[in-house]
Amino acid sequence: MFELLGIPPQALFGQLLLGLINGSFYAILSLGLAIIFGLLNIINFTHGAQYMMGAFVAWMLLNYLGIPYWGALIIVPIIVGATGIVLERLLISRLYHLDHLYGLLLTFGLALIITGIFRNQYGISGLPYAIPKQLAGGQNLGFMFLPNYRGWVVVVSLVVCLATWFAIEKTRLGGYLRAATENPTMVGAFGINVPRLITLTYGFGVALAAFAGVLAAPIYSVNPNMGADVIIVVFAVVVIGGMGSILGSILTGFGLGLVEGLARVFYPEGSAVVIFVIMAIVLLVKPAGLFGREA
C-alpha cells in the first residue's frame, strides 16, 4: 500500500470521512442559523438544544411509540419545528424592536431550560440509537471501508443543503424571503404577511437543526450535551464563512469538517482548536468572513 507523508491511507481516509460527516452537521446547522439570522436578525443560541431535541425525539418515537428511523426523519423535524414556531410566537417575536443582544440572551436562556429538562429526565450518560438495518454494514472501497450509514449521512445532508439553497435562491417563496430580509416594510406593503413568513422561517430553521439531530442519533450517543458542544464550533464556522451567503455557510461547514479531520491525522492534539485558529486568522485577514459582505 502507498503511504502519504507517513500516514497509512486507511487512517487518512477514515479521518477525512469522519471530518466530512462532522462537516455535514456543521453545514446543516450553520445553514439553519444563517436562515434564521437572515430574516429574524437573531442568533439562535437554542439551535444546539434544538439539534439535541431532534435526536431525543427520534429516540422517544422509537422507544415509546415504535416509530422507526425513517418515520422519525420526517416526523421529528415537524414536531421540533412546531415547538420552534410556538417559541417564536410567544417569546422571540416580542424582541425584534430591541438590540440584537436580547435575542441572543433569550435564546441562551431557552437553551439552558431545554438542556436542563432533558438532563433531568435522561441523565448525561447517553442513550444508544441503532443504525436502521437497511443502512447497516458497509462497502469496501479498496483504499478504505465506508460504513453505509455514514455515506448516507453525507449524501442526504448535501441534498438537503442544496435543496434549501435552491428554495431560497431560485423559487418565488425564496424571493419573498430575500426581499423581506432587505426591507420588511416594503414587502409587507405588497400584501405579503411578513410576520407569518418570519414565523415559518424560524420553524424551518429549527426543523433543519432537528433533522440534523435525527441524522446524528445513530452516530453519536443521544445525550443532552450533544448540542452544547457542537453549537460553539458552528458559531466559529459562521464567523469564518460570514453569514452573508447561504452557499457560503454550506461550503464552509463541509470544508471546516474536512480541515478538522486532517488535523486529527497530522496533529491530533490540535484538532479541537484548529477551527478556532482558522477563525483567528480569518478575522485578521478578512474580518467579514470568507463569503461575507462588509456591513
Next chain:
Amino acid sequence: MPMLHKAIFIGLLLLGLVAPFMLYPIFVMKVMCFALFACAFNLLLGFGGLLSFGHAAYFGSASYISAYAAKAWGFTPELAILCGTGAAAILGLAIGSLAIRRQGIYFAMVTLAFAQMVFFFSLQAPFTGGEDGIQSVPRGYLLGLISMAPDRNLYYFVLGVVFVGLLVIYRIIHSPFGQVLKGIRDNEPRMVSLGYRTNRYKLAVFVLSAALAGLAGATKAIVFQLASLTDVYWTMSGEVVLMTLLGGMGTVFGPILGAAVIVTMQNYLATFGDWVTIGQGIIFVVAVMLFREGIVGVIARIIRRPL
C-alpha cells in the same frame, strides 16, 4: 462621588465586615469573587456596550495561573493573584484585539469561540491537571508574614481585594475615559466623527475588564484552593451574563446583587441538581422578557437616581 453612592459603598463595606459572623465565610467569599467578576463583565457590557460571551476565559485562566504560581512556584498569595491578573490582561489583549474587529452578535460569537479555545487548552496543557484541575493550592502567607490558613484572615484579605477592585471599576466608569466609553456604547459613528479612535477605547476597556475578571478568578482559586475546568467552561460565561442581566446591566451596583442572588441560589438549591440550570434559564427568559433593566435598574428608575 454622590452621597448615595458613598453611602452604598460604606454600607457594603460594613456588610462585608460583619458578614462572616453571621454567614459561612467561604460562602461570602464566593459571593464577593463573583460580584467582582460580574462588575468587571458589566464594565465591558454595561458601559462599553460590548457583549463578551467568553469571559470565563479570563476568570478561569487567571485561576489556573495563580493556582499554579502558588503551588508549583511557592508564590505568596498576593503575588500569585497578581500573576493571574496579569495573565488575564495579556489574554484579554490578544483576544480583544481580534474580537473588536467584529461588532454586535458577531463579537459575542467570536469571544465565545476564543473562550472555547482557551477551554481546550486548559483541558490539554501539561500543567493544568486535565479533568482534575490544580488541587490543594496552598493559601500561603500574605507578604510572607500573615498566615492565610484561618478563614477569618483570608476573608478580610479577600474583602480588601474585592473592595479595591470595585472602587477601581467605579473610578473607571466615572472618569473621562468612562464617559467616552458610554458615548461609544450609545452612538459609535458619532464618536468616530468627533475624532475618537473608538477601537482603542474598546480594546482598552476589554483589557481592563479581562484583567479585573482575572483578579476575581485568581482570588477565587486561592479561596477554594482549586482551579478547575468549570471556571473556564462556557457555562461560566453564561452565568456571569446572567448575574449582570439580573442585577441590572449598566448600573454600578446591579452586578453585585445579581451575583449574590445567583450564588445563593446555586448554593442552597444545589441538591436539586439540574433544576438549578432550568431555574437559571427561566430567570434569563423572565429577565429578558419582563425587566431588562434588572433589579437595581428598576429600583434606580423608581427612586430616579442612577445606581
